[in-house]
Amino acid sequence: MKPIFRFALLLCLTSASTLPFAPTLDAHEGHEHAKSGEPANPPVMTSRSGAKVIAPAVDEDAFQFIVYGDRTGGVPAGLKVLEQAVVDTNLLDPDLVMTVGDLVQGYNETEEWLSQADEYKEIMNRLKMRWFPVAGNHDVYWRGKKAAPPGQHESNYEANFGPLWYSFRHKNAGFIVLFSDEGDPKTNLKGFNVGALQQMSQKQLDFLHQSLKDLADQDHVFVFLHHPRWIGGGYTGSNWTEVHDRLKNAGNVSAVFAGHIHRMRYDGNQDGIEYFALATTGGHIPNDTPIPDAGHLHHFNVVTVRPERITVAALPVGAVFDPKQFTPEFLAEVEKAKSIRPKQLSENILLSVDGSAAGEIQLELENPASRPVEMTLFLSVNSLMNEWKSTLDHQHLTLEPGEKTTLEFLLQRDSESSHNMTLPAVTVATRYLGQSGAIELPPTEHPIGLRLSEVPADYFRSATNHALLISDEASAVAIESDSFQLPPGAFTLETWFKPQVAEDNDAIIAKTQTSEYAFFADHGVVRFSVYVGGKYVSAVAQDALPENEWSHLAGVFDGEQVALYINGKKIDSKPARGKRKGNSLPLFLGADPDGSGAPTRSFAGQLDEFRLSSSARYSNDFEPQKRFEPDASTVLLHHFDRTVGPFLLDHSASAANGLLGKTSRLVPVE
Numbered sequence: 279m280k281p282i283f284r285f286a287l288l289l290c291l292t293s294a295s296t297l298p299f300a301p302t303l304d305a306h307e308g309h310e311h312a313k314s315g316e317p318a319n320p321p322v323m324t325s326r327s328g329a330k331v332i333a334p335a336v337d338e339d340a341f342q343f344i345v346y347g348d349r350t351g352g353v354p355a356g357l358k359v360l361e362q363a364v365v366d367t368n369l370l371d372p373d374l375v376m377t378v379g380d381l382v383q384g385y386n387e388t389e390e391w392l393s394q395a396d397e398y399k400e401i402m403n404r405l406k407m408r409w410f411p412v413a414g415n416h417d418v419y420w421r422g423k424k425a426a427p428p429g430q431h432e433s434n435y436e437a438n439f440g441p442l443w444y445s446f447r448h449k450n451a452g453f454i455v456l457f458s459d460e461g462d463p464k465t466n467l468k469g470f471n472v473g474a475l476q477q478m479s480q481k482q483l484d485f486l487h488q489s490l491k492d493l494a495d496q497d498h499v500f501v502f503l504h505h506p507r508w509i510g511g512g513y514t515g516s517n518w519t520e521v522h523d524r525l526k527n528a529g530n531v532s533a534v535f536a537g538h539i540h541r542m543r544y545d546g547n548q549d550g551i552e553y554f555a556l557a558t559t560g561g562h563i564p565n566d567t568p569i570p571d572a573g574h575l576h577h578f579n580v581v582t583v584r585p586e587r588i589t590v591a592a593l594p595v596g597a598v599f600d601p602k603q604f605t606p607e608f609l610a611e612v613e614k615a616k617s618i619r620p621k622q623l624s625e626n627i628l629l630s631v632d633g634s635a636a637g638e639i640q641l642e643l644e645n646p647a648s649r650p651v652e653m654t655l656f657l658s659v660n661s662l663m664n665e666w667k668s669t670l671d672h673q674h675l676t677l678e679p680g681e682k683t684t685l686e687f688l689l690q691r692d693s694e695s696s697h698n699m700t701l702p703a704v705t706v707a708t709r710y711l712g713q714s715g716a717i718e719l720p721p722t723e724h725p726i727g728l729r730l731s732e733v734p735a736d737y738f739r740s741a742t743n744h745a746l747l748i749s750d751e752a753s754a755v756a757i758e759s760d761s762f763q764l765p766p767g768a769f770t771l772e773t774w775f776k777p778q779v780a781e782d783n784d785a786i787i788a789k790t791q792t793s794e795y796a797f798f799a800d801h802g803v804v805r806f807s808v809y810v811g812g813k814y815v816s817a818v819a820q821d822a823l824p825e826n827e828w829s830h831l832a833g834v835f836d837g838e839q840v841a842l843y844i845n846g847k848k849i850d851s852k853p854a855r856g857k858r859k860g861n862s863l864p865l866f867l868g869a870d871p872d873g874s875g876a877p878t879r880s881f882a883g884q885l886d887e888f889r890l891s892s893s894a895r896y897s898n899d900f901e902p903q904k905r906f907e908p909d910a911s912t913v914l915l916h917h918f919d920r921t922v923g924p925f926l927l928d929h930s931a932s933a934a935n936g937l938l939g940k941t942s943r944l945v946p947v948e
Contacts, residue, residue, distance in 0.1 A: 338585055341449050342372040345502070345554075345579040348380040348537045349398065350416040351562025357401065359560035359576045359595050364404050366598035370580065373448060374407050378537035378556055379414025379458075379504030381439070384431065387422035391431055395438045410446075411439040414504035414538065415459050415470055426466060443482055445489040451500060451583050452493030456521075457482060458505040458536075470505055470538070473515015486521065490528040497585050498532040501525060506536035506555040508545060525551055532588050535579070540564055542573030542592065552590070554579065559595060570594060603714060614647040615710040616719055620655070620685075626727030627689060627702075629923050631734070634693040639726055641685045641704065645677035650711045652676050655685065658703040658723050660940075666691050666702045689726060700924045700940065701725040730925055730935055738929045741919035743905075744944040745776070745886035746868065746926075751877040753941040754869035755926050757914065759789075759862045761934035762890075764913050766858060770895040771795060772832040772906070773867075774886040777802060777825050784881035785870035786831070787888065793859040796870060797831055799823065799881065806833030806842040811856025817842035819849045828886070830902035836894035846900045865890075867916065867936060877939070886947055890914040918944055 319334040344367055349360055367375060382394035402409050413435050420430035427433065436442060442457040460482065461468030461475045469475040478486075493499050507518035525531040526549040533552040540561055545553040557563070558576050568575045576595040581588060620641040627637035645651050653675050657668045670687035677683065689702055703723045710717040746755060775786055780802035788796035795808045802822025807814045817840045823829050832843040835858075841851040867888055869877035887904075893911040908915050908930050915929040916936060921944065926936035 339450055340582065340584045341451075342370070342580060342582050343374045343376060343448075344370065344372045345376045345378065345535050345556060345581065346559040347378060347556035347577065348414065348540055348558050348561035350380040350383050350414075351540070351558075356558075356560030356562070357397065359558075360398075360401050361404075363559050363576075363578055363595045364401060366593070366595060367578070368404075368406050369598050369600055372407060372580070375402075375405055375409040376453070376500075376502055376535070377410065377412050378502055378535055379412040380416040380537060380561065381411060381414070382417055384416035385419050385421040387420070387424055388431075388434060391434055392438070395434070399438070410453070410455065410502075412455050412502050412504055413439070413442050413457050413459065415468070418459050419468055428466060429463070430461075430466065430468060443485055445485075445493065447493065447496065449583070450497040450585060452489070452496040452498070452530075454486065454489050454493070454499060454501045456486065456501060456503040458503045458507065471512040473513075476505070476507065476513060476516035476518075478517055478521060483520070483524070486524055490524065490531075494528065494530065496530060498583055498588060499525075499528065499530050500581070501531060501534040503534070503536050505538050506543070506545075506553070508534075508548070508553055509539075509543070509555070522548070522551075533581070533590065540574075542575075542577070552588075554590060600714075608712070611647050611649060611712075612710055612717060612719075615645075615649075615651050615708060615717075618643060618645060618651065618653070618706070618708060619722070620704060620706065620724050622727055623684065626729040628731055629728045629925075630693070630731045631737070631922050632693040633923055634691060635728065635923075636688075636690040639687055639689050641724075642682065643675075643677060643685065644682040645679060647710065648679045649713075650676055650678050652709040652711060652716070654707040655704055658705045660700060661702040664691075664700055664702075668702075670704065700938070701728060728923065728925075730922055730927075730933075733922070733927060737920070737927070738917060741917065743886075743917075743947045744919045745774075745884040745947050746918045747884055747943045747945045748868035748880055749882060749943075750941060751869050751880045752939040753943065754877040754880055754939050755867040755916075755936040755942060756864040756877070756939070757867070757928075757934050757936045758864055762865075762913055762928075762930075762932040764860075764890065765892050768834075768836045768892070768894040769795075769913075770832060770834050770889075770891040770893060771797065771806070772830070772891075772895070772902075773797070773888045774828050774902075774904075775804075775823070775831050776828045776884040776886070777823055777881060778883040780822060780825060781881065783879060785866065785868075785879040786881055786885070787865070787867055788870035788879075789861065789863060789865040790870055791861055791863055791873060793861040794863075795833070795835075795858075797833060798870075804831060804842065804844065806831075806840060808833075808835045808840050808854060809859045810835065810840070810854045812859075815840045815852050815854040817850040817852050819844060832896055832902070834894050834896050836897070841896075843896055843900075846902050848896075848899060865914075884945070884947075886918055888914070888916045888918070920944075 319337050322332045322334055349356055381398050417435050418431045420426035443455055445454040459468055460479050507513040507516045531551050535554050537556050539555055540558050542557045543555040557573055559578050563574050577592045580591045620643055623640040623642050627635050629635045654672055656672045657670055667690045668687055703725045705721050705723050707721045708719040784799045786797035786799055790796045793809045798805050803819050805816045805818040807816040830845050834841045839851045840854045842849045863871040863875045866877050867885055869880040872878045887906050889906040890913045891911045892913050906915055912930045913932055914934055916926055924938050928934045
């Protein structure tokens with residue numbers, strides 16, 4: 279149970295006896311707090327022996343209060359910010375909330391002023407704890423057709439919010455609220471940029487003197503006012519120096535808080551007193567542009583008070599959230615929203631050999647969640663860089679729960695010879711509209727399918743010899759499993775391989791996952807593995823391959839054994855009988871698929887000439903061909919010499935063109 283303490287509210291030199299917004303709390307009885315120097319909490323208890331001793335927490339009185347910045351200038355949006363600040367504050371549950379003035383828009387006559395005051399109080403009264411007002415210029419300046427009454431809006435302020443200056447105690451601290459817009463009572467003029475109008479009256483100075491005297495026994499005293507007169511500039515000519523001297527001489531004033539300037543400012547420790555100016559809690563931000571790192575933002579200050587020190591921290595409004603909202607049901611809903619993926623209804627776009635393409639795309643979107651989602655779809659940045667054009671231009675839509683819709687747009691690309699072209703893709707930005715606010719989900723990219731037009735018969739004859747340069751997983755080439763058929767039984771996997779750096783368990787060519795086949799190199803030592811008879815059978819070399827040199831690798835499964843050939847020489851073989859086990863994952867040239875089909879464990883180096891055959895091509899030593907040719911048993915054949923758009927062309931009857939990765943590069947063979 280939290281202890282409840284009595285507020286000793288000191289309303290010195292005023293006629294008011296209580297504040298309507300801060301009634302006296304019930305006294306707390308029967309609870310003793312440890313004082314400085316008394317024994318701390320009992321030692322940390324454990325049933326373990328021999329472990330390092332953990333010191334208990336320090337037992338001392340401590341509490342927190344929050345300070346709100348200016349609210350004015352942001353109407354009506356500022357009220358929404360204030361409402362969020364109240365929600366944040368209730369979650370943090372401090373002892374009390376202070377303000378620094380400019381509570382209402384003001385600068386008007388009584389009727390409108392009263393309406394704004396009611397609006398502000400209605401929001402602030404949602405706080406679970408007491409809140410304390412400070413008067414700013416917006417709260418007391420009169421503007422209108424009628425003549426201003428004496429003190430302008432001062433009487434309205436005091437009737438609705440409380441005294442213009444007051445003080446009170448809480449736990450080991452004192453709080454003093456000052457009024458920095460007295461102006462000239464003789465002329466009824468008020469102004470915050472004229473020195474003569476920025477004087478604190480003798481009456482208020484006497485109040486300050488008495489308050490500091492009454493609070494002399496407190497560990498800390500905090501002072502609040504609207505105008506940060508200590509910063510000089512337009513405040514030059516005020517009598518702030520006298521005020522500061524009184525605070526300094528008190529000896530226990532720890533901090534002064536003000537607002538008005540709508541940006542955060544810290545003027546350091548002056549004679550033992552820290553000076554803080556807050557930005558806004560709903561007020562107008564300079565240039566309408568939040569710059570959080572420069573102190574232009576909606577925030578509130580959280581002050582932690584301990585007997586020997588205070589700590590001040592700033593939290594952006596909206597940064598506090600309730601961990602109780604993350605129920606299994608809520609998390610499941612968010613996952614449903616994250617799972618939304620466009621489904622391509624239209625045929626894949628036909629890509630010509632010259633790189634041109636055009637077609638109409640239809641994407642279907644469906645919301646499986648029980649809350650609405652907002653979506654924005656646009657052509658990805660990478661697609662635009664690769665000269666794709668589209669009628670899809672930041673298409674905004676809202677999908678209600680269970681709603682399904684179809685989006686249609688044109689996609690086009692002109693002829694060009696770039697080897698860097700990738701699949702066109704649509705970026706989808708999604709917002710889940712939850713009960714307590716919108717949740718921005720990470721944007722996702724969704725490729726648009728392409729199909730290659732017929733390739734000329736002599737296409738593979740006129741190319742300059744190139745190799746595939748592998749530097750990371752994104753440079754591997756993927757060949758989809760459904761694009762080729764390797765019959766059960768014997769097969770041969772072969773390639774030319776030039777390692778640059780030998781690492782641990784590098785995947786050269788692979789389609790594994792407790793199935794299929796692969797070439798791996800462990801610190802340069804190559805092995806050919808086939809999943810057959812319910813297990814992997816591997817033929818393994820004895821020596822590491824030389825780095826930066828080309829070596830021919832051939833792996834053969836003939837139904838009786840798994841054999842590895844390097845540069846035409848049989849290096850190792852292992853008995854292997856039984857059925858081979860397949861999978862639907864991609865075959866990667868330069869990597870190995872993980873369980874989801876993404877490339878992993880790439881090597882560093884080059885590949886040239888890759889062929890997969892549905893026969894046992896080699897049974898004895900042989901002279902490797904520099905360039906492979908297709909025949910009746912060729913299932914896949916890639917020369918790595920030419921590409922069309924994002925495709926590495928297949929020189930076999932399968933026409934199983936490989937899909938280049940984002941960093942795939944073809945380089946001349948040296």
